[in-house]
């Protein structure tokens with residue numbers, strides 16, 4: 001990343017939760033991530049890998065146990081006033097527009113809420129109209145007095161996005177932004193995010209378990225496994241030439257996207273379930289489920305897989321990064337060793 005301007009950065013971010021019996025869940029266990037304006041980054045991985053905890057921590061809704069979150073080069077501060085100022089710049093868009101909207105509030109009130117919280121009183125109707133229009137609800141005045149139940153699922157999600165846009169943020173953090181929508185309107189909302197990026201330079205971190213979605217809209221992708229990013233890089237490189245065994249397994253079961261499918265011919269079924277975040281295996285955390293270990297392909301590096309943790313992937317190094325001992329042996333990347 002050439003400039004830190006308006007970039008959201010996480011460095012060695014860690015979030016732990018205390019559990020009964022003195023156990024500790026390491027939900028986010030060392031993450032470096034950058035999201036710049038005008039860039040869409042997809043954060044992908046199966047349920048329970050820590051995506052939501054990472055997103056909440058980037059927004060200051062959760063406190064990091066270690067590491068830093070910074071925006072525009074300034075570390076996040078957690079006073080009410082500092083968080084309020086921060087959230088004008090970095091806005092959250094939630095998965096379920098029905099849950100995010102108060103059924104008794106009109107569209108106008110839903111979108112104006114952020115302005116009122118931030119005490120922005122000048123030209124409220126103009127700002128609300130502009131945000132609705134940017135979110136693709138045109139003519140905006142026609143939606144002012146509508147209630148959520150009078151709108152389609154896609155329109156409701158556009159209202160939620162307008163509620164974020166009204167504060168003119170630099171970045172959106174969108175948690176599964178189309179997961180609750182019908183397939184027919186998913187494309188519309190994804191196109192909207194793309195348009196906001198291209199026409200208005202808005203950046204977004206899009207959290208998804210759907211690699212097909214990431215393929216359609218993201219510039220970069222970060223694949224998360226058990227609290228860590230195990231592979232990241234330009235979306236095309238990562239999905240057409242996945243290098244981490246976990247990414248290869250995810251790509252192998254992707255139903256669509258022929259260009260991506262070609263990368264891994266046979267479906268790879270991973271052994272077992274995602275381990276509990278309080279029981280992260282030592283060495284490579286993916287080892288107990290790794291198909292390369294199971295097949296014997298990783299025999300030459302097995303001692304490392306069993307006993308040597310991998311570095312947190314840093315955003316400053318080469319664009320396509322992989323945290324895998326076997327990949328390091330094959331590609332000779334000395335940076336990967338712990």
Ligand SMILES: Nc1ncnc2c1ncn2[C@@H]1O[C@H](COP(=O)(O)OP(=O)(O)OP(=O)(O)O)[C@@H](O)[C@H]1O
Nearest residue numbers: 017025027046047048049050051052053054276277
């Ligand atoms: N408040 C909490 N207390 C204890 N453990 C938690 C808490 N929040 C999350 N965890 C644990 O942290 C891990 C990561 O959870 P998280 O919800 O961030 O994953 P996720 O990838 O977003 O999953 P999903 O897609 O299902 O939302 C899980 O093992 C979860 O059980």
